[in-house]
Amino acid sequence: xxxxxxxxxxxxxxxxGALEKFDLKIDEPSSSCGDKVTLYxxxxxxxxxxxxxEGEGCIISMVxxxxxxxxxxxxxxEELENMDDxxxxxxxxxxxxxxxxxxxxxxxxxxxxxxxxx
Amino acid sequence: xxxxxxxxxxxxxxxxxVNGQRLIYLDSTATTxxxxxxxxxxxxxxxxxxxxxxxxxxxLGEEATDLYxxxxxxxxxxIGAKREEIVFTRNTTESINLLSYxxxxxxxxxxxxxxxxxxxxxxxxxWMRFEDYGISLDYAGLDDExxxxxxxxxxxxxxxxxxxxxxxxxxxxxxxxxxxxxxxxAKENGSIFIVDAAQSVPHMPFRVTENTDFVxxxxxxxxxxxxxxxxxxxxxLLDKLPPFNRGGEMIKDVDFHQVSFEDPPLKFExxxxxxxxxxxxxxxxxxxxxxxxxxxxxxxxxxISETLDALEDMKYVKYYGPRNPEERGGLVxxxxxxxxxxxxxxxxxxxxxxxxxxxxxxxxxxxxKNVYVRSGHHCAEPLARLLNISGSARASFxxxxxxxDVKSFIDALGGLGVQ
Numbered sequence: 001x002x003x004x005x006x007x008x009x010x011x012x013x014x015x016x017g018a019l020e021k022f023d024l025k026i027d028e029p030s031s032s033c034g035d036k037v038t039l040y041x042x043x044x045x046x047x048x049x050x051x052x053x054e055g056e057g058c059i060i061s062m063v064x065x066x067x068x069x070x071x072x073x074x075x076x077x078e079e080l081e082n083m084d085d086x087x088x089x090x091x092x093x094x095x096x097x098x099x100x101x102x103x104x105x106x107x108x109x110x111x112x113x114x115x116x117x118x
Numbered sequence: 119x120x121x122x123x124x125x126x127x128x129x130x131x132x133x134x135x136v137n138g139q140r141l142i143y144l145d146s147t148a149t150t151x152x153x154x155x156x157x158x159x160x161x162x163x164x165x166x167x168x169x170x171x172x173x174x175x176x177x178l179g180e181e182a183t184d185l186y187x188x189x190x191x192x193x194x195x196x197i198g199a200k201r202e203e204i205v206f207t208r209n210t211t212e213s214i215n216l217l218s219y220x221x222x223x224x225x226x227x228x229x230x231x232x233x234x235x236x237x238x239x240x241x242x243x244x245w246m247r248f249e250d251y252g253i254s255l256d257y258a259g260l261d262d263e264x265x266x267x268x269x270x271x272x273x274x275x276x277x278x279x280x281x282x283x284x285x286x287x288x289x290x291x292x293x294x295x296x297x298x299x300x301x302x303x304a305k306e307n308g309s310i311f312i313v314d315a316a317q318s319v320p321h322m323p324f325r326v327t328e329n330t331d332f333v334x335x336x337x338x339x340x341x342x343x344x345x346x347x348x349x350x351x352x353x354x355l356l357d358k359l360p361p362f363n364r365g366g367e368m369i370k371d372v373d374f375h376q377v378s379f380e381d382p383p384l385k386f387e388x389x390x391x392x393x394x395x396x397x398x399x400x401x402x403x404x405x406x407x408x409x410x411x412x413x414x415x416x417x418x419x420x421x422i423s424e425t426l427d428a429l430e431d432m433k434y435v436k437y438y439g440p441r442n443p444e445e446r447g448g449l450v451x452x453x454x455x456x457x458x459x460x461x462x463x464x465x466x467x468x469x470x471x472x473x474x475x476x477x478x479x480x481x482x483x484x485x486x487k488n489v490y491v492r493s494g495h496h497c498a499e500p501l502a503r504l505l506n507i508s509g510s511a512r513a514s515f516x517x518x519x520x521x522x523d524v525k526s527f528i529d530a531l532g533g534l535g536v537q
Contacts, residue, residue: 001475001483001534011463033478033494034508056508058476097485103478 015069028110147514159401189400213334213349218244286318291439292446301329342402346395356382418448449514
């Protein structure tokens with residue numbers, strides 16, 4: 001299924017598991033397919049010091065969330081909030097059909113919720 | 119007469135190659151492909167007859183009206199109804215919403231509506247809205263194989279139950295419900311009986327009976343174009359309902375502060391209707407009649423029998439709904455167990471793991487092999503909750519599918535068993 005890179009990352013995620021100490025916790029259920037992801041963020045002066053996730057869902061959304069955490073650490077939270085959907089889709093290692101865009105975009109949707117709540 | 123085993127040649131889209139291979143379309147429950155005769159009928163309408171209907175006195179307008187009303191007649195004959203009992207809508211969803219906003223107006227606080235737990239959202243949400251007004255929505259439960267639990271249904275059909283609205287065939291379980299029996303019970307109870315026939319009228323012989331008050335179905339699920347649907351209603355009931363949308367076409371007389379409405383069915387068809395859609399639906403019914411609905415049903419039983427036999431042998435596949443092909447339509451929803459290796463690795467990494475592949479992953483895997491199935495909750499989320507699954511993949515058949523398609527599907531699915 002998919003390719004080795006995706007399947008390896010799915011089975012061996014690098015950022016899975018709740019943070020004991022965190023400044024932000026975001027729950028994002030994807031109502032259309034039953035996926036759900038929780039992001040844990042440790043933030044200092046707007047900069048993401050650490051980010052971890054837990055959740056359940058399809059392979060694409062789980063891998064995308066794990067990769068997203070890796071990319072996010074060290075960045076300003078504002079930078080993530082302003083990230084375009086297309087940027088995340090382009091960074092994802094495989095091209096998915098438009099029906100799967102939401103799977104890839106699940107972690108970004110979670111982060112963008114912060115901006116909406118501000 | 120059209121032979122169902124060779125009719126695939128009549129469907130231009132099924133000749134299309136993707137990555138050099140033919141495509142295996144197994145999503146007819148969502149929408150069906152269109153034969154050339156339907157496509158040509160729509161083109162012919164726009165090239166030769168297009169005009170607005172009903173109010174035109176010139177030649178083209180008369181011809182367009184004849185085509186539109188001729189389609190109504192054809193739909194009526196197809197289900198054993200009268201011409202004036204056929205209301206054209208956009209689709210099944212709009213047909214049921216029409217009832218919600220007309221029939222539903224007479225519901226009073228304390229009264230109840232009864233559906234089943236296997237309904238599509240389009241036969242749940244138009245009724246759920248009444249809960250805000252103190253009107254209860256009850257769900258008849260299901261047995262282990264996915265039939266309606268008739269005892270539970272009987273129990274929930276109370277004196278307060280004014281509307282009973284049930285799918286003839288489930289779009290997930292495939293179960294063909296006993297609508298004759300349920301209709302009889304509803305009538306004895308004094309309830310209005312509505313049949314969501316989106317998955318049955320296209321796939322089997324269907325006749326309205328004295329117990330069916332209203333029937334809803336879609337043109338695009340029966341070889342016709344998108345955007346044309348049908349609501350059948352007993353004339354005396356349609357006559358009593360208030361109008362749905364208001365505007366052009368649906369009036370007899372309008373004064374500054376007074377209006378008298380048209381008789382059914384025009385009372386419910388405000389605005390310029392989808393004439394080309396009706397023309398396409400008419401051609402679709404001609405095509406289905408040339409095959410014969412008994413033959414459509416027999417063909418689907420044959421395909422689903424072969425599919426279920428194969429799935430039974432695949433220990434890593436779990437399918438839903440009755441085992442007996444006679445009790446179900448030509449569709450099957452299923453899930454695939456995750457490979458043991460993957461599960462072991464995930465557990466080693468302390469990742470919470472679902473023992474089933476996500477249905478989107480299964481559908482994407484099959485897509486790579488040009489086998490097109492649907493995935494998700496199929497707009498029947500309460501049913502997915504009842505089955506305790508996030509969703510399922512679903513393969514569904516129609517007249518143009520062949521035993522080769524079944525084989526391609528099973529072969530492709532087999533690839534997931536060895537991963």
